[in-house]
Amino acid sequence: MNTTPASSVEMKDVHLAFGEKEILSGINLSVPQKARLVILGQSGGGKSTLLRLILGILRPTKGEVTFKGLTVSRMSRLRLNRMRQKIGMVYQYSALISSLSVRDNLALPLEELTRKSRDEIDQLVDEKLELVGMADARDKMPAELSGGMRKRIGLARGIIMDPELILYDEPSAGLDPVISSVINELIISLSEKIGATSIIVTHEMDSAFKVATHMAMLYQGTIIAADTPERFKNSDNPVVAQFIAGETEGPILQAPQKT
Amino acid sequence: MQRSPSPIRTTLQHLSSVVWLLVDTGKEMGDRMMRGRLPFRFSIFFEQTDRTGVGSIALISLVSFFIGLTMALLTGYQLQTFGQERLVPGLVGISFTRELGPLMTGIMIAARIGAAYTAELGTMTVSEEVEAIEAMGIGPLRFLVGPRVLAVFFLLPCLVVVSNFTAMSGAALISRWAFDIPFTRFIDTALDSMLIRDIIAGTIKSFLFGLIIGLVSCYKGLTVKGGAAGVGNATTSSVVTAITTVIGFDTLCNIVLVALFDT
Ligand SMILES: Nc1ncnc2c1ncn2[C@@H]1O[C@H](COP(=O)(O)OP(=O)(O)OP(=O)(O)O)[C@@H](O)[C@H]1O
Ligand SMILES: [Mg+2]
Numbered sequence: 057m058n059t060t061p062a063s064s065v066e067m068k069d070v071h072l073a074f075g076e077k078e079i080l081s082g083i084n085l086s087v088p089q090k091a092r093l094v095i096l097g098q099s100g101g102g103k104s105t106l107l108r109l110i111l112g113i114l115r116p117t118k119g120e121v122t123f124k125g126l127t128v129s130r131m132s133r134l135r136l137n138r139m140r141q142k143i144g145m146v147y148q149y150s151a152l153i154s155s156l157s158v159r160d161n162l163a164l165p166l167e168e169l170t171r172k173s174r175d176e177i178d179q180l181v182d183e184k185l186e187l188v189g190m191a192d193a194r195d196k197m198p199a200e201l202s203g204g205m206r207k208r209i210g211l212a213r214g215i216i217m218d219p220e221l222i223l224y225d226e227p228s229a230g231l232d233p234v235i236s237s238v239i240n241e242l243i244i245s246l247s248e249k250i251g252a253t254s255i256i257v258t259h260e261m262d263s264a265f266k267v268a269t270h271m272a273m274l275y276q277g278t279i280i281a282a283d284t285p286e287r288f289k290n291s292d293n294p295v296v297a298q299f300i301a302g303e304t305e306g307p308i309l310q311a312p313q314k315t
Numbered sequence: 316m317q318r319s320p321s322p323i324r325t326t327l328q329h330l331s332s333v334v335w336l337l338v339d340t341g342k343e344m345g346d347r348m349m350r351g352r353l354p355f356r357f358s359i360f361f362e363q364t365d366r367t368g369v370g371s372i373a374l375i376s377l378v379s380f381f382i383g384l385t386m387a388l389l390t391g392y393q394l395q396t397f398g399q400e401r402l403v404p405g406l407v408g409i410s411f412t413r414e415l416g417p418l419m420t421g422i423m424i425a426a427r428i429g430a431a432y433t434a435e436l437g438t439m440t441v442s443e444e445v446e447a448i449e450a451m452g453i454g455p456l457r458f459l460v461g462p463r464v465l466a467v468f469f470l471l472p473c474l475v476v477v478s479n480f481t482a483m484s485g486a487a488l489i490s491r492w493a494f495d496i497p498f499t500r501f502i503d504t505a506l507d508s509m510l511i512r513d514i515i516a517g518t519i520k521s522f523l524f525g526l527i528i529g530l531v532s533c534y535k536g537l538t539v540k541g542g543a544a545g546v547g548n549a550t551t552s553s554v555v556t557a558i559t560t561v562i563g564f565d566t567l568c569n570i571v572l573v574a575l576f577d578t
Binding site for chain 1: 339342439449
């Protein structure tokens with residue numbers, strides 16, 4: 057029972073279909089503890105869907121997803137809620153609660169799930185806002201913020217519970233280069249200081265290679281390559297090479313469109 | 316080729332989903348309380364009770380007042396031809412306490428509050444807010460659905476009382492003016508003709524209708540698909556479904572009550 061599994065998240069032959077349309081067809085992936093895994097993949101390829109499977113928001117049509125050795129798809133609603141408290145999710149489109157102020161958005165999980173006092177909560181909120189450079193937005197409503205600002209608040213909310221596993225869905229998309237680097241450094245320092253495992257979905261190659269300790273490429277519903285960043289850079293897999301170089305010539309666009 | 320599922324089957328599926336929504340919400344709240352914490356934020360609960368209850372008093376009173384008045388007037392004129400207009404207070408009293416009060420209030424609350432719940436939760440669903448709450452492990456059912464369902468559940472019966480009183484006032488007023496029934500006699504005859512059984516039936520119905528409206532509207536909101544248009548469709552469908560379900564259960568209740576007590 058108490059053996060600590062070597063990998064934080066593991067996916068075994070995971071399939072997922074929306075109706076007739078199969079999005080993921082046999083994902084095998086293992087994320088070691090404390091790793092920073094960058095997942096690359098085409099737009100619409102199912103990266104966000106993959107993260108939802110880890111959180112248990114979607115259930116695989118076949119195969120299994122485990123978190124710390126426990127099968128996510130077999131957990132009851134209450135067990136899932138407990139598991140999710142150990143996972144932070146940074147949404148692609150922020151997903152802030154629009155009726156709550158920035159402060160209340162960040163405070164929400166703390167107020168609901170911990171027994172911290174108001175002062176402690178305020179202190180934590182300020183601390184995390186500081187980390188993402190948004191200290192002056194504390195009392196604003198989400199609607200008053202720009203997309204990039206919302207994204208950073210979303211990130212701050214994702215890490216507020218000091219999670220063991222952090223899922224970043226395109227954390228630096230739409231941010232200026234300086235903030236983007238700040239976010240990259242934040243991702244690295246979070247994993248080094250707290251020892252959190254991170255899964256990062258991104259399209260930006262620079263930041264991908266900056267933060268990754270592991271890399272995986274999702275293509276046509278399967279993980280076609282999983283390796284270290286160095287070997288990814290020099291990969292002779294034509295899909296990976298084309299994706300990293302961002303070339304128009306190659307297998308990616310020529311492949312028949314899956315519908 | 317995909318065959319569209321039969322309407323009976325989809326109805327049964329929706330019905331079981333609504334029942335599961337109730338069960339899961341109860342479980343989430345129960346789990347919370349076992350840990351010695353409040354099942355949901357009372358500030359949200361009070362916000363909803365304020366909106367559902369206090370906010371609806373004007374509408375309910377106005378509509379019930381006029382319906383009570385009209386009913387007394389119309390039945391009064393008919394009964395007057397037989398010299399039986401003294402039956403008016405009992406007639407209005409019985410109709411409202413056991414039937415019209417809960418039914419009218421249910422319909423108005425489904426339109427006013429059920430629609431709001433669906434639109435709110437639907438918008439939150441579409442913008443991934445509900446999912447984010449779920450992903451944090453907060454439990455969107457206890458956090459969002461719990462306080463809303465409980466607010467209508469407890470407030471609908473209170474509004475039914477308001478509806479009954481205003482309807483009786485409307486009837487009393489018109490009876491005094493059109494049929495020369497003094498207020499004191501109106502109250503006495505009304506009280507004499509009303510039965511405890513009718514009042515209990517009305518109360519049970521009120522709680523039941525509140526539960527139905529709360530669950531249906533939250534269910535419709537949480538299952539919205541397809542952006543702004545989806546929220547619009549869900550809201551319409553929520554009001555229609557809640558009203559028809561309320562009327563359906565009302566009929567069912569009446570049949571059961573008549574079968575049990577043969578009145
Ligand atoms: N709830 C849903 N119902 C039906 N289809 C869906 C649903 N969510 C996603 N899809 C489909 O699944 C596919 C993968 O979506 P997903 O959001 O995971 O892509 P992605 O890799 O994150 O893309 P992007 O990089 O553009 O964010 C898409 O083709 C999308 O149409
Ligand atoms: Mg995505």
